[in-house]
Amino acid sequence: MARVRLEHITKRYEDVTAVDDVSLEVADGEFVTFVGPSGCGKSTTMETVAGLTRPSEGNVYIGDDEVTNLAPKDRGVAMVFQNIALFPHMDVFENISFGLRLRTYDDEEIRRRVEQAADVVQLEGMLDRMPDELSGGQRQRVAIARAIVRNPDVFLMDEPLANLDAKLRVHMRTELQRLHRELGTTIIYVTHDQAEAMTMSDRIAVLNEGRLQQIAPPLTCYNEPANRFVAGFIGSPSMNFADGELVADGLETDNFRVDLDPGEVPGVTVGDAVTLGVRPEDVHIASAAGDLPAVTAPIEARTDVLEPMGDEVFVYLLLAEEAGRSMAEDPATASDQLLMSVTPDTEVHEEQDLEVVLDRSKLHLFDSASGEALRHGLVERSEPESGETSKAG
Amino acid sequence: MSDDHETTESTESDGNSDDPLAERWRQARRITDGGQPAERGRERDQDAPHAFLLEDEDDAELDRGPFQQWVATSISNPKRAYRAMFYTATIFFLLTTLFPFYWLLMVALTPEGQQQDIILTPNGFNPGAFIEVFQTLPFHWYMFNSFVIATASTVVVLVVASLAGYAFGRLEFPGKTPLMLLVLIISFFPPAAFFIPLNDLFNTQFFALEPITGDGTLYNTPGAMVLPLSAIFMPLAIFILTTFYAQIPDGLEDAARVEGTTRLGALFRVIIPLSAPGVATAGVLTFIAVYNEFFFSFLMTDGQPENWAPILEGILGYQGQYEVMYHLMAASSIIGVIPVAILVIVAQEKIVSGLTAGALKE
Numbered sequence: 074m075a076r077v078r079l080e081h082i083t084k085r086y087e088d089v090t091a092v093d094d095v096s097l098e099v100a101d102g103e104f105v106t107f108v109g110p111s112g113c114g115k116s117t118t119m120e121t122v123a124g125l126t127r128p129s130e131g132n133v134y135i136g137d138d139e140v141t142n143l144a145p146k147d148r149g150v151a152m153v154f155q156n157i158a159l160f161p162h163m164d165v166f167e168n169i170s171f172g173l174r175l176r177t178y179d180d181e182e183i184r185r186r187v188e189q190a191a192d193v194v195q196l197e198g199m200l201d202r203m204p205d206e207l208s209g210g211q212r213q214r215v216a217i218a219r220a221i222v223r224n225p226d227v228f229l230m231d232e233p234l235a236n237l238d239a240k241l242r243v244h245m246r247t248e249l250q251r252l253h254r255e256l257g258t259t260i261i262y263v264t265h266d267q268a269e270a271m272t273m274s275d276r277i278a279v280l281n282e283g284r285l286q287q288i289a290p291p292l293t294c295y296n297e298p299a300n301r302f303v304a305g306f307i308g309s310p311s312m313n314f315a316d317g318e319l320v321a322d323g324l325e326t327d328n329f330r331v332d333l334d335p336g337e338v339p340g341v342t343v344g345d346a347v348t349l350g351v352r353p354e355d356v357h358i359a360s361a362a363g364d365l366p367a368v369t370a371p372i373e374a375r376t377d378v379l380e381p382m383g384d385e386v387f388v389y390l391l392l393a394e395e396a397g398r399s400m401a402e403d404p405a406t407a408s409d410q411l412l413m414s415v416t417p418d419t420e421v422h423e424e425q426d427l428e429v430v431l432d433r434s435k436l437h438l439f440d441s442a443s444g445e446a447l448r449h450g451l452v453e454r455s456e457p458e459s460g461e462t463s464k465a466g
Numbered sequence: 467m468s469d470d471h472e473t474t475e476s477t478e479s480d481g482n483s484d485d486p487l488a489e490r491w492r493q494a495r496r497i498t499d500g501g502q503p504a505e506r507g508r509e510r511d512q513d514a515p516h517a518f519l520l521e522d523e524d525d526a527e528l529d530r531g532p533f534q535q536w537v538a539t540s541i542s543n544p545k546r547a548y549r550a551m552f553y554t555a556t557i558f559f560l561l562t563t564l565f566p567f568y569w570l571l572m573v574a575l576t577p578e579g580q581q582q583d584i585i586l587t588p589n590g591f592n593p594g595a596f597i598e599v600f601q602t603l604p605f606h607w608y609m610f611n612s613f614v615i616a617t618a619s620t621v622v623v624l625v626v627a628s629l630a631g632y633a634f635g636r637l638e639f640p641g642k643t644p645l646m647l648l649v650l651i652i653s654f655f656p657p658a659a660f661f662i663p664l665n666d667l668f669n670t671q672f673f674a675l676e677p678i679t680g681d682g683t684l685y686n687t688p689g690a691m692v693l694p695l696s697a698i699f700m701p702l703a704i705f706i707l708t709t710f711y712a713q714i715p716d717g718l719e720d721a722a723r724v725e726g727t728t729r730l731g732a733l734f735r736v737i738i739p740l741s742a743p744g745v746a747t748a749g750v751l752t753f754i755a756v757y758n759e760f761f762f763s764f765l766m767t768d769g770q771p772e773n774w775a776p777i778l779e780g781i782l783g784y785q786g787q788y789e790v791m792y793h794l795m796a797a798s799s800i801i802g803v804i805p806v807a808i809l810v811i812v813a814q815e816k817i818v819s820g821l822t823a824g825a826l827k828e
Contacts, residue, residue: 158717172725
């Protein structure tokens with residue numbers, strides 16, 4: 074067990090910079106997930122920890138030792154790969170014991186530890202099978218057993234569940250959490266699936282285009298995203314964004330306005346471009362929003378498409394008159410659309426005109442130019458009518 | 467009910483003379499039938515518009531000979547034609563490859579002095595030639611020499627080509643393509659072009675070699691054949707192994723390295739075992755090529771078995787100043803082929819089993 078520290082890691086390939094000045098520290102026994110879209114550098118960052126890639130700049134520390142130039146075998150790390158990477162010419166026992174057999178353990182010790190590892194991942198009785206005789210989930214367990222059998226200081230998992238079917242993935246997710254609780258080993262986990270990141274980790278490191286965007290506990294990333302990218306990436310469906318301009322007494326977007334005191338928003342002045350972000354569950358139908366302490370002025374909208382999910386219904390709202398095209402696009406990018414999530418018993422149907430309000434305490438403001446978060450949650454305002462009048466004028 | 471109705475309708479439309487395709491089939495049929503009326507065919511074409519065309523069992527005997535009949539069935543059932551072509555080709559190749567062996571056997575079995583007009587059977591029967599071969603010359607010694615030379619060359623080629631194949635197949639480094647092209651170019655050189663400088667080199671005395679070879683030269687040692695022959699057959703092995711090693715998923719190598727091997731360890735523990743068919747192919751090809759090689763084998767020794775002369779010198783040894791013992795040359799050629807034949811049969815099984823095991827499924 075050990076902590077892992079990355080100091081200003083940069084990895085350049087001939088024409089691209091895969092990882093750009095990433096610094097972070099993973100505490101002993103912590104479960105940290107690197108999450109981000111494809112090509113964001115998360116796997117490369119992990120490979121620098123494993124030693125499979127040497128960073129162009131920066132240092133890697135495991136425990137108290139600098140390991141930047143050490144070979145992977147000397148780092149005390151174990152890794153589970155996306156493609157599982159079991160050795161096809163070896164049976165399960167040989168696969169699990171591969172690392173042990175390379176070191177000087179006697180046969181009895183090897184057998185004991187392999188059986189113990191197989192026990193942890195519930196693979197008893199399968200030690201003499203070949204990998205191609207196993208199901209996807211069993212192969213994944215063999216890969217995990219191979220990783221835990223050496224008692225590594227750090228566990229690296231590179232999208233270990235990506236090749237499994239959806240049901241098995243959820244199951245293995247809970248198993249991995251159980252494993253982490255039992256072993257208490259430091260785990261660095263890479264995924265592009267934010268659901269995996271949210272459910273399993275102690276902290277999430279969100280990466281985009283090789284840069285670390287935010288490293289924080291899952292709910293902090295969800296409730297107080299550091300910038301517009303994190304806000305849009307974490308959460309499904311993703312946050313609504315509306316580009317607007319800060320005016321003397323509020324924020325004016327193309328289709329609605331939100332009253333606020335510009336002094337509330339640090340770092341910007343009147344006239345600056347500010348993006349408003351609001352999650353689908355913080356959009357409410359005006360008539361049903363009575364019990365919320367503070368809401369924005371009602372916004373006129375027309376429902377477009379409903380997506381009943383069972384436990385909730387996603388309602389696609391059109392804000393502008395001429396809107397109605399390009400619904401297939403990501404609602405987060407279209408500022409004249411709004412995605413609302415309501416309970417299934419809400420009476421709403423397609424092509425219905427209605428008024429919606431936004432929960433003021435759950436609004437997020439971002440600097441449109443830099444994308445940095447300016448403020449999460451606006452203070453209460455007592456005169457909800459003012460928005461209506463100024464909009465009319 | 468509605469289903470039935472539909473079926474009837476479609477049958478009707480098939481038989482309908484308005485349908486231009488059906489009309490053309492009918493016309494074609496009339497031509498092939500020699501203008502015979504085709505009442506039965508017309509009935510049949512209602513459910514299968516063109517199956518009747520050439521498969522007409524009933525009136526085929528009237529106007530078709532066996533060859534026409536065969537052609538007709540082949541057109542309607544092309545697999546028959548392909549099978550026939552396959553057998554023709556197989557028989558042709560078997561004949562051209564196996565007949566020389568058969569003839570060699572006939573020559574070997576014919577007693578000395580009666581070899582004038584052997585065509586398909588031997589003039590007499592003298593299996594003793596296969597024994598005589600070993601009595602006249604120490605032929606087993608020549609065979610042993612060849613075996614050692616071929617094995618040594620194969621080992622050298624496989625080890626060096628494995629390292630080269632790993633580098634070319636799995637690493638990115640500047641100058642990779644030019645280097646690969648250089649290997650390719652060298653493989654195009656005629657081996658004879660190297661002979662004179664090499665022969666000169668191998669006849670030069672080197673002090674360092676004295677403890678090993680006695681006189682300090684490589685002439686009359688296996689080295690004089692292993693070194694040039696390994697180099698000559700190396701490019702082919704490099705190409706074969708490069709393609710195989712390049713196909714092993716990176717994840718497997720990474721896994722091995724994280725588990726505790728070096729890159730070299732991963733090559734020998736994971737990549738080479740998984741490329742067994744490729745390694746076997748490269749090995750067998752090299753072994754056979756070296757075993758069969760003529761030029762260097764003939765010129766790099768003085769032809770004495772104790773000086774590592776290979777099998778070739780043994781076979782040529784039955785050709786004396788005053789007589790040529792063709793039956794012994796034939797018998798020794800057959801004996802010389804046997805180890806290679808066994809190797810090919812064994813290795814072929816290995817190659818096939820390696821390919822069918824689907825070893826690379828992740």
